[in-house]
Amino acid sequence: MIYKCKNCGGNAVYEPGRGRMYCPHCESKDSEEKIQGGTLTQCINCGAPLETKDYTSASQCGHCGCYIVFSERVEGVYEPHMLLPFHINKKAAVQALNREFSRRLFTPSDFLSEKSLEKMEGIYVPFWLYDYQACYDFTGEGVRIRTWTAGNTEYTERSYFEVVRKMDVEFDKVPVDASYAMEDGIMDLMEPYDYGQLRGFDPKYMSGFYGEVYNQPAAELEGRAKEKSRSASEELLQGSIQGYNTVRPIHRNLDLRKRGDHYALMPVWKYVYRYKGKEYQYHVNGQTGKVIGITPVSMEKVLSYSMSVFAAVTAMCYLAVRVLEIL
Amino acid sequence: MREYFRYFKWMYIVLGALVLLFVFLSAGHLALARMFGHDRDNQSCTTTERVFDYGDVLTDEEEEKLRRLIAKREKQTRCDIVLITLQESLKEYAREIEPGVGYDEFVRVYAEQFYEEHNFGYNSPNGDGIVLVDNWYREDDGRIYTWLCTTGRVKDKYSDAAVDHILDNVYRYVEKNPYRAYKTYINDFYHDMLGIQVFTLYVPGYLPWIVGLAAAVIFVVCNRRSKKGDKTTTALTYTGGVQPRFRVRQDRFLRKSVVTRKIQTSSGGRSGGSHGGGGGGSHGGGGHSR
Numbered sequence: 001m002i003y004k005c006k007n008c009g010g011n012a013v014y015e016p017g018r019g020r021m022y023c024p025h026c027e028s029k030d031s032e033e034k035i036q037g038g039t040l041t042q043c044i045n046c047g048a049p050l051e052t053k054d055y056t057s058a059s060q061c062g063h064c065g066c067y068i069v070f071s072e073r074v075e076g077v078y079e080p081h082m083l084l085p086f087h088i089n090k091k092a093a094v095q096a097l098n099r100e101f102s103r104r105l106f107t108p109s110d111f112l113s114e115k116s117l118e119k120m121e122g123i124y125v126p127f128w129l130y131d132y133q134a135c136y137d138f139t140g141e142g143v144r145i146r147t148w149t150a151g152n153t154e155y156t157e158r159s160y161f162e163v164v165r166k167m168d169v170e171f172d173k174v175p176v177d178a179s180y181a182m183e184d185g186i187m188d189l190m191e192p193y194d195y196g197q198l199r200g201f202d203p204k205y206m207s208g209f210y211g212e213v214y215n216q217p218a219a220e221l222e223g224r225a226k227e228k229s230r231s232a233s234e235e236l237l238q239g240s241i242q243g244y245n246t247v248r249p250i251h252r253n254l255d256l257r258k259r260g261d262h263y264a265l266m267p268v269w270k271y272v273y274r275y276k277g278k279e280y281q282y283h284v285n286g287q288t289g290k291v292i293g294i295t296p297v298s299m300e301k302v303l304s305y306s307m308s309v310f311a312a313v314t315a316m317c318y319l320a321v322r323v324l325e326i327l
Numbered sequence: 328m329r330e331y332f333r334y335f336k337w338m339y340i341v342l343g344a345l346v347l348l349f350v351f352l353s354a355g356h357l358a359l360a361r362m363f364g365h366d367r368d369n370q371s372c373t374t375t376e377r378v379f380d381y382g383d384v385l386t387d388e389e390e391e392k393l394r395r396l397i398a399k400r401e402k403q404t405r406c407d408i409v410l411i412t413l414q415e416s417l418k419e420y421a422r423e424i425e426p427g428v429g430y431d432e433f434v435r436v437y438a439e440q441f442y443e444e445h446n447f448g449y450n451s452p453n454g455d456g457i458v459l460v461d462n463w464y465r466e467d468d469g470r471i472y473t474w475l476c477t478t479g480r481v482k483d484k485y486s487d488a489a490v491d492h493i494l495d496n497v498y499r500y501v502e503k504n505p506y507r508a509y510k511t512y513i514n515d516f517y518h519d520m521l522g523i524q525v526f527t528l529y530v531p532g533y534l535p536w537i538v539g540l541a542a543a544v545i546f547v548v549c550n551r552r553s554k555k556g557d558k559t560t561t562a563l564t565y566t567g568g569v570q571p572r573f574r575v576r577q578d579r580f581l582r583k584s585v586v587t588r589k590i591q592t593s594s595g596g597r598s599g600g601s602h603g604g605g606g607g608g609s610h611g612g613g614g615h616s617r
Contacts, residue, residue, distance in 0.1 A: 105550040109330070142578065154588045160581040169571035189556040192564045228565075235562035236571045292556035302551065304331070306543040312338050314539030319345040321535065323352055 013208025016086035058211030124211035124265035129173035130225035142244035178214035382412035407456030434474035455479035482611035490613035
């Protein structure tokens, strides 16, 4: 399916900055008209052949530039339960990247170019969101150590306590990406998303972006969600055990019960840049603007900056010593 | 370049301020030295030497550096500053002059005699001055003794605590670096006589280089970002900010145990007081042993 402008027939897209559908050709707002049909291999707008991958659910025609949402990949069992629309547009994502790179002191000065930033893609990444009820039973022995001195004798007092905790906590929508193309570690670092802006699925939000259908079913990815919930439960439990020098666990049992799962699409800006023969990938959270990715290091900058610090600090120390000597 | 100067702006401002402070203080210090500088009045002193390294614990170069420092500090303080190192028992010598004198005061007798025999004193024979005697010989009681003998204006100025302070500072370094210990004695004396209440900073020459190197390494480590990004979720991110509910939250006291340990204490010695010298002079001071 595609969204066409009722006024000019151009391709209407979702504009994150405005939070509504927009026609970039005649600048009409909310003038979209859904045109159903099309296949995975042929552009519904111009008839040109399309190159889609196994899990592509939205793409752009390389010939006419029209953004296409593939109905068969967003309907039925593939229909997302919810979607988080892009909140920041490409311009804001580029600004976020530039801000982040300027903070990284040793990034080469000639890194990034406006031209290459044009190729940044907005992608709806498939996620499974899991709900859990966690019940944690913990028994341990805590030791408090107190030391004091009287005369020429040092006293060390050890007080032993039985520490018992029975803790209940509910986790809602623990996210796990369901895309082979996206690295798990990077997707984990993209978190958190503001779930307050989650909406029921509407394919119009995908017009203007790329998208994927989930690559793996919920059951296959549940292990990662469990691990995240287990780790959070452990942290919360440890946070409740304070004031001890050591705590020795005697009994611990964490019962994680799944209350449900949801299929959702999350917004990510992806940018790939080749610099001196090496490929660098950056991902920007399409909602919060958080940037994930490694930047190259300029050895020239490392040397000149560190030598400056070395020379200046040495001179400062030397002068400080001389000043104190004079005093 | 603009990025470079914008980033290091404050570093260069601080450096510039330190340079200015240094220049300002150097000029002030020079003026102060000229103001206080005064030719010595005592023409009866039998020697111009101030560093008597009989114990041979200093190199020739170190002796020369100490002589130069003493010459400068004598003008600034208008007091004679003498340093004597020994490597011999003073038992017979001291008991011949003061029968029955204790081990800890052999060095006192020597210091007072030495000062009076050579007519030290900046303003007059046996006048304003100070002498440090550090005898590296281990006397029969197994200890090494040091004495700081004060005379004239210095005796009035120096309390027991002030003497202890100088000797403590000398003892801090004397075993590992005698030159540094004696330099400390001269500089501490200068600070005390000018009444400048500052803590004395002992910085080896290589330290600024080490600090500079450490700062550069820390700077590179902190700025050389190898991570893709920071984790910004917490344990409460997916609870909607709701704290966990505790059905049971109990800390029950079981038992207590107490272990005791005796603390070892170290021993040291101090002696001091005011003495009338054999030559009629009056000396103060105090001693330490190691």
